[in-house]
Amino acid sequence: MKVLVCISHVPDTTSKINFTADNSAFDKNGVQYVINPYDEFGLTRAVWLKEKQGASITVLNVGNKETEPTLRKALAIGADTAIRVEAEPTDAFFVAQQIAAVAKEGGYDLIIAGRESIDYNGGQVPGMVAALLGWPFVNACAGMEANGDTYDFVREIDGGKEKLSASTPFVVAGQKGLVEEKDLRIPNMRGIMQARTKPLEVKAPVEAVNKTQTGAFSKPAPKSAVKMVDAENMAELVRMLHEEAKVI
Amino acid sequence: MSVLVYLESWEGKFKKNTWEAATYAAKTASMLGTEAIGLCIGKLDEDASEAGNYGLSKVLHLEGDAFNQFDANVYGAAIAEVAAAQSANTVIVSATFNGKALAPALSIQADAALLSNVVALPENASPFSVKRGVFSGKGFNVLTSDAAKRIVLFVPNSIAPEATGGNASVEGTSAGQGSISPVAVKEVDRVKGKIPLPEAERVISGGRGLKGPENWGMIEELAEVLDAGTACSKPVSDMDWRPHSEHVGQTGIAIKPNLYVAVGISGAIQHLAGVSASKTIVVINKDPEAPFFKAADYGVVGDAFEVVPKLTEEIKKFKAAN
Ligand SMILES: Cc1cc2nc3c(=O)[nH]c(=O)nc-3n(C[C@H](O)[C@H](O)[C@H](O)COP(=O)(O)OP(=O)(O)OC[C@H]3O[C@@H](n4cnc5c(N)ncnc54)[C@H](O)[C@@H]3O)c2cc1C
Numbered sequence: 001m002k003v004l005v006c007i008s009h010v011p012d013t014t015s016k017i018n019f020t021a022d023n024s025a026f027d028k029n030g031v032q033y034v035i036n037p038y039d040e041f042g043l044t045r046a047v048w049l050k051e052k053q054g055a056s057i058t059v060l061n062v063g064n065k066e067t068e069p070t071l072r073k074a075l076a077i078g079a080d081t082a083i084r085v086e087a088e089p090t091d092a093f094f095v096a097q098q099i100a101a102v103a104k105e106g107g108y109d110l111i112i113a114g115r116e117s118i119d120y121n122g123g124q125v126p127g128m129v130a131a132l133l134g135w136p137f138v139n140a141c142a143g144m145e146a147n148g149d150t151y152d153f154v155r156e157i158d159g160g161k162e163k164l165s166a167s168t169p170f171v172v173a174g175q176k177g178l179v180e181e182k183d184l185r186i187p188n189m190r191g192i193m194q195a196r197t198k199p200l201e202v203k204a205p206v207e208a209v210n211k212t213q214t215g216a217f218s219k220p221a222p223k224s225a226v227k228m229v230d231a232e233n234m235a236e237l238v239r240m241l242h243e244e245a246k247v248i
Numbered sequence: 249m250s251v252l253v254y255l256e257s258w259e260g261k262f263k264k265n266t267w268e269a270a271t272y273a274a275k276t277a278s279m280l281g282t283e284a285i286g287l288c289i290g291k292l293d294e295d296a297s298e299a300g301n302y303g304l305s306k307v308l309h310l311e312g313d314a315f316n317q318f319d320a321n322v323y324g325a326a327i328a329e330v331a332a333a334q335s336a337n338t339v340i341v342s343a344t345f346n347g348k349a350l351a352p353a354l355s356i357q358a359d360a361a362l363l364s365n366v367v368a369l370p371e372n373a374s375p376f377s378v379k380r381g382v383f384s385g386k387g388f389n390v391l392t393s394d395a396a397k398r399i400v401l402f403v404p405n406s407i408a409p410e411a412t413g414g415n416a417s418v419e420g421t422s423a424g425q426g427s428i429s430p431v432a433v434k435e436v437d438r439v440k441g442k443i444p445l446p447e448a449e450r451v452i453s454g455g456r457g458l459k460g461p462e463n464w465g466m467i468e469e470l471a472e473v474l475d476a477g478t479a480c481s482k483p484v485s486d487m488d489w490r491p492h493s494e495h496v497g498q499t500g501i502a503i504k505p506n507l508y509v510a511v512g513i514s515g516a517i518q519h520l521a522g523v524s525a526s527k528t529i530v531v532i533n534k535d536p537e538a539p540f541f542k543a544a545d546y547g548v549v550g551d552a553f554e555v556v557p558k559l560t561e562e563i564k565k566f567k568a569a570n
């Protein structure tokens with residue numbers, strides 16, 4: 001069984017977010033990059049498949065050379081091979097076409113991606129990949145169990161959960177629940193050493209168009225100073241929420 | 249040319265969220281100088297002509313065995329087919345869980361650009377541009393598309409439904425389910441009587457400061473008197489004090505209610521990322537130095553176990569008097 005895990009390379013969650021002076025781009029200065037947290041759940045789930053069912057894992061990123069340490073980290077966690085499609089990932093449709101092309105060529109049985117990249121918060125790529133391939137798609141996937149070639153899934157829905165099943169090949173966009181937080185694998189020394197010699201293939205992108213263009217960035221307006229209310233005077237808080245904030 | 253809006257229903261019923269989408273579509277249509285048409289999918293227990301009240305001229309209703317359960321690809325393909333038949337070059341979808349799942353498929357089937365995480369009405373008709381949230385609430389970006397067709401996936405609570413008092417005709421319509429193999433739904437488990445977080449107008453949230461799951465009664469009571477949804481910080485869901493579906497923040501659900509009340513939550517950067525878009529934030533924390541106060545509109549320094557029951561009492565009094 002061949003599993004393709006999509007990895008997006010994103011600023012660490014503690015990063016201060018700044019934009020360039022002309023607000024045309026994200027300012028990468030001093031920012032640490034990590035595996036997208038949602039993809040970490042997917043990667044660990046794939047490692048479990050490998051350990052229990054003997055799957056082979058390929059991790060894939062569409063990005064330029066600076067994402068390679070992130071792919072090496074994924075190899076250290078347990079992926080067998082890595083592919084980097086050499087292109088600036090500026091548009092979800094473009095990225096989805098690259099991933100679909102790799103998937104078709106490599107004959108994968110399933111694709112695990114994340115629910116959303118925490119940088120541009122698109123939540124678009126996995127569903128597009130599924131539609132491009134004509135494969136079943138499970139979004140916001142919080143559980144996945146193999147049952148032969150059929151898999152059972154848990155998906156988050158508005159106000160609850162849904163249990164689903166589908167046969168391979170399929171695409172899931174995962175999150176916590178695929179594995180639990182405490183089960184997330186982190187690289188150990190042996191993994192890091194092995195990762196150095198695991199194959200990392202760089203591929204040229206297939207021809208594809210962008211459908212969107214990013215324009216100016218801005219920051220949220222600063223909050224006005226907090227109004228402190230005495231803990232003994234909740235009537236005052238209620239009055240403020242009613243009269244000033246108009247939320248009750 | 250027209251604007252098509254997916255009018256989502258839950259177990260045959262519409263919600264505020266549906267009419268938010270209708271309002272979004274009506275306003276977008278008037279900006280583009282065209283009409284807005286609604287599309288309902290699946291069995292309905294309510295009258296879809298209500299959409300006229302929110303500015304739609306016509307509602308199409310798609311029914312059939314293929315649509316009795318949700319599937320991202322099947323719904324996406326069907327909406328694409330209806331959009332083509334209606335010459336719609338703009339499709340509006342609310343970013344509910346199902347909306348987020350179907351929009352990418354729809355964009356592929358319709359060969360349209362997908363503009364997601366949109367937080368306001370479109371800024372410009374030509375080129376079509378929207379304001380979207382990026383970096384988990386820490387920034388915004390203007391996203392433009394010159395593609396001939398586009399899907400706008402907007403964040404719930406970004407605009408308020410606006411009743412204008414019109415009427416819409418309701419017509420049946422048809423669409424195939426495409427050739428995509430669907431996912432079989434085996435069981436749907438919706439918690440009754442709970443307000444789903446992304447659409448909740450008010451949210452009461454608890455953190456590790458509450459000490460244990462047995463202390464959530466006062467959070468639920470406050471939520472009940474305020475008609476609010478309940479949320480929690482990440483460690484609280486990691487420790488299984490509360491279900492994962494309540495976890496808000498950078499790696500949980502991002503929300504933008506009118507009122508967010510944080511009780512016993514320190515205000516870590518990853519927590520703020522998911523809640524800072526809330527219109528009004530109230531922080532209750534016993535530590536005056538808690539970072540959350542910097543992001544709050546109203547702050548109360550005090551022990552949650554004393555403050556929360558008092559607040560609940562005062563709201564009850566307020567409601568009795570108003
Ligand atoms: C990659 C990554 C992603 C993350 N994503 C998220 C996320 O999405 N959402 C999220 O929430 N966190 C996230 N975190 C975790 C985050 O960094 C914090 O650890 C977490 O938000 C802290 O939760 P808390 O405020 O409930 O607990 P604590 O930080 O322990 O704060 C408890 C607070 O309760 C107060 N308190 C204690 N007793 C009382 C009392 N009796 N009355 C009133 N106040 C009291 C204390 O003063 C304190 O401020 C993430 C972390 C990482 C590394």
Ligand SMILES: Nc1ncnc2c1ncn2[C@@H]1O[C@H](COP(=O)(O)O)[C@@H](O)[C@H]1O
Pocket residue numbers: 006007008009036038039060061062063089092095112113114115116117118120121122123124125126
């Ligand atoms: N450039 C990329 N390379 C590889 N995978 C990606 C890339 N961008 C997005 N993905 C995958 O798609 C998921 C959702 O991303 P997005 O649609 O960008 O929010 C991520 O969690 C990744 O699994």
